[in-house]
Amino acid sequence: ALFCPGSGWSTAGERPGGRLGRLHGVVPSPDAEHVLSPRLQAVASLVPRDCRAIADIGADHALLCMDLVASKRPGLRAVAIDRNRAPLEAGRKAALQHLAPGMVKQLDFRLGDGLSPLSEGEVDTVCVAGMGVSSILRVLGAGGEPGRLGTLGVDTLVLQPVSPRPAALHGLRKWLDSQGYTIDAEVISRVKGLFYITTRARRSAEKSFIAPGEGDFFLPQLIRRRALAGAGSEGDDEAENYLRYVSHHLRWEKGNACRKRGASCPANKRDNTGQADFLVQLLEEEVIALRAGGVTGGEAGGDEDEDEEDLVSSLP
Ligand SMILES: C[S@@+](CC[C@H](N)C(=O)[O-])C[C@H]1O[C@@H](n2cnc3c(N)ncnc32)[C@H](O)[C@@H]1O
Known part of the structure; x- marks a missing residue:
């Protein structure tokens, strides 16, 4: 265990986003106006x-x-x-x-x-x-x-x-599945224009979704089920955020599919046009399903520039 008194971190503003403050049981401090981000x-x-x-x-x-x-x-x-x-x-x-x-x-x-x-x-x-x-x-x-x-x-x-792109999350969910973990909770948040999908996976959980086809690992199944089930109810932030998330990544994947076909795309990266096309179709169908179910909004997507290093260095 590391014990190191005397480091300089204690004043406000050294760190973006939330900082330890107003927590139950915390000794009050004069600038304790922050909570966990x-x-x-x-x-x-x-x-x-x-x-x-x-x-x-x-x-x-x-x-x-x-x-x-x-x-x-x-x-x-x-x-x-x-x-x-x-x-x-x-x-x-x-x-x-x-x-x-x-x-x-x-x-x-x-x-x-x-x-x-x-x-x-x-x-x-x-x-x-x-x-x-x-x-x-x-x-x-x-x-x-x-x-x-x-x-x-x-x-x-x-x-x-960071950067919850469907193709990346697909890789994560597949790996979790291969290790015997099943997703039993998911939340979507949009913080300062950036989307986050937080996933809980448990080894002992009941199977919460079955994956009959490849498509099922690309989308957050628990969030989408709730969005489709509760769609239409006014002020359903989760459903609206989910539609925004899907719309944002649909735009991104369309651009990605175009880039992969462009003359400047290296030959070894063109192989994957199949996945980009698949994702465009999957996300298009999802937008249609959500809208048909009554979810509104979704035009304003995330602001993320999709550069992972930038996203990590500017975490909200
Ligand atoms: C961008 S910060 C995120 C901090 C915090 N988890 C959050 O979400 O706000 C990433 C942290 O992970 C640490 N880190 C990266 N790879 C690691 C590894 N393989 N083992 C332990 N720490 C690691 C870095 O040093 C850095 O402090």
């Missing part, structure tokens, strides 16, 4: 009530872990893992400043890569947020020692990639 609130909302111990990998300043031990679950243990020392040290200092002493004891700060600082049976839940899908998969051990998550005894994953 809406993006990270979506992650916190999917951490199961019965979670006993959680690891947040790529925890940065450990805001999520602090929020979880401070505001929600008495007795929960949380391990904040990051491969960079400085943000962890800053998080440790913030915890000492702002959390009640008993809560600080529930937190552990570990320097390391991905799952490697964890030992077997230590945590039942792992969160990864604020990275692209390929980084999340690397962190979770895809391509490494097979079944590492299972060996560790991780029952639940809560994942929130």
